[in-house]
Amino acid sequence: MTATAAPAPDLPSTAKPAISLTKLQAEAPALVSLYKQAAVSLSKSGLDGRRAAVYLVLDHSASMSRLYRNGAVQRLAEQSLALSANLDDDGTVPVVLFNDRSYSAQDVEISEHRGAVERVRKACGAKFGGTNFAPAMRTVLEHYQACGATDPAFVIFQTDGAAADRRNVRKLLQESSGLPVFWQFVGFGEPDARMFSFLRTLDSLDGRTVGNTGFCATGKNPTALSDADLYARLLSSYPAWITAARAAGIIR
Numbered sequence: 427m428t429a430t431a432a433p434a435p436d437l438p439s440t441a442k443p444a445i446s447l448t449k450l451q452a453e454a455p456a457l458v459s460l461y462k463q464a465a466v467s468l469s470k471s472g473l474d475g476r477r478a479a480v481y482l483v484l485d486h487s488a489s490m491s492r493l494y495r496n497g498a499v500q501r502l503a504e505q506s507l508a509l510s511a512n513l514d515d516d517g518t519v520p521v522v523l524f525n526d527r528s529y530s531a532q533d534v535e536i537s538e539h540r541g542a543v544e545r546v547r548k549a550c551g552a553k554f555g556g557t558n559f560a561p562a563m564r565t566v567l568e569h570y571q572a573c574g575a576t577d578p579a580f581v582i583f584q585t586d587g588a589a590a591d592r593r594n595v596r597k598l599l600q601e602s603s604g605l606p607v608f609w610q611f612v613g614f615g616e617p618d619a620r621m622f623s624f625l626r627t628l629d630s631l632d633g634r635t636v637g638n639t640g641f642c643a644t645g646k647n648p649t650a651l652s653d654a655d656l657y658a659r660l661l662s663s664y665p666a667w668i669t670a671a672r673a674a675g676i677i678r
Contacts, residue, residue, distance in 0.1 A: 442475045444515040453537040460508030467657035478580040480510035483562050485585040486523045488554040498648040500543045521546050524562035525555030531569045557587045560594035578606035586614040588621040603634035606677045608667045613643035636670040
């Protein structure tokens with residue numbers, strides 16, 4: 427079941443979401459509370475008026491099966507769509523599933539958020555498997571570079587385990603560090619869990635133009651985490667990347 431969030435505060439007067447509240451109320455009224463909370467969190471992070479193309483990457487390894495069944499993955503998809511409504515006016519989030527391999531990106535529209543994750547799984551014919559991050563990262567980079575987007579990409583990369591291809595992940599992060607792409611890794615588990623030790627080391631990865639990663643964790647029960655806390659964690663490293671990427675000439 428999807429967790430029921432407390433009503434979000436009103437939008438701050440200075441917020442300029444990419445999609446208007448009126449349009450969202452007409453197309454996806456169930457996302458209004460999330461949309462408002464995302465706007466508040468963006469404002470607190472100094473990100474009012476920023477634009478970004480939001481991507482959602484979802485772990486489809488065998489250990490994730492329970493989290494698909496209990497609605498935790500669908501909930502993250504809804505939270506990501508509501509964030510995207512503040513950042514990107516096309517109303518669409520490309521969703522990439524991965525296990526040992528990556529599946530092609532599937533566009534999910536805000537107006538079709540209900541049951542979106544199950545539709546993506548069926549469209550991909552995804553099977554549960556292992557945990558290789560690099561193929562999904564390549565899929566995102568190829569999609570972003572092919573779509574002609576001018577805004578930076580904010581990639582929400584969810585996993586509940588350790589990457590089996592850590593060397594390839596490091597290389598891709600180094601190679602993509604000069605691109606306007608930020609990787610926000612989200613662990614479904616405890617922040618200090620051993621399976622996230624690799625993700626915790628990425629802040630100090632050498633050989634990059636700028637640091638292009640963030641990591642946060644939700645706890646063992648992701649749906650118990652409030653929307654405000656989830657957005658605060660998602661956005662905690664992004665402002666520093668924007669500052670560094672602008673100084674390096676990666677973004678305007």
